[in-house]
Amino acid sequence: MQVHFLLFALYRDLAGTEQLTLELPPGATARDAVDRLRRTGPGFARLPEAPVVAINREYAPLHALLREGDELALLPPVAGG
């Protein structure tokens, strides 16, 4: 299944990109997806092992199951206001 990754702020700078799509096996969790992303290249390896994530624009735990076409965003600690 395809999962669309979004990277923001510091994580975008580390990875050198703000979005990409990867193929993952059915039954993959958000944690599996992050592991896979971190093996994509040297910049990606600098991303944290357990970042805060959002699935389809809602905060989600890393054990959440992904589905075909999901949007998985990796969010650095937030600093609004």
Place this chain on the structure above:
Amino acid sequence: MYTAIGAAPIRAEDVLARVGDDADGAVLLFLGRVRREHEGRRVHGMRYDTYQAMAGAVLDAIAREAAERAGSDHIAVVHRTGELAVGEISVAIAVATPHRAEAYEASRYIIEQIKLRLPVWKHEHYTAGDSRWLEGAVPPGSAS
């Protein structure tokens, strides 16, 4: 209730004009601005990045929660994105309620929740020429 997040400059009087009627004896306006100094360093400006597609819904949810607590939906919250100069308004919160206690409580709740949950990141620019991402908060309920 009104919420917005975007690159347009914030005009305090416009945000204030969105709340209140004759039943409201208290009208409270909070403004957050870009400071000229941070941790001893002279600041030149700040860029606010956001996850736009998610931030609108989070800001809405925060305002709704505040409205429930205050018993009033006379609330307007506007958050800025993009490049801001020192002194510019980054966030404006207007709350109108019959009595002051509820307005103070709701306004405080909104700014604290913004800092905890709104997917926004600050890239601070210094007069020395360098920039850095500011440390942030880990949203509650997002842990694995």
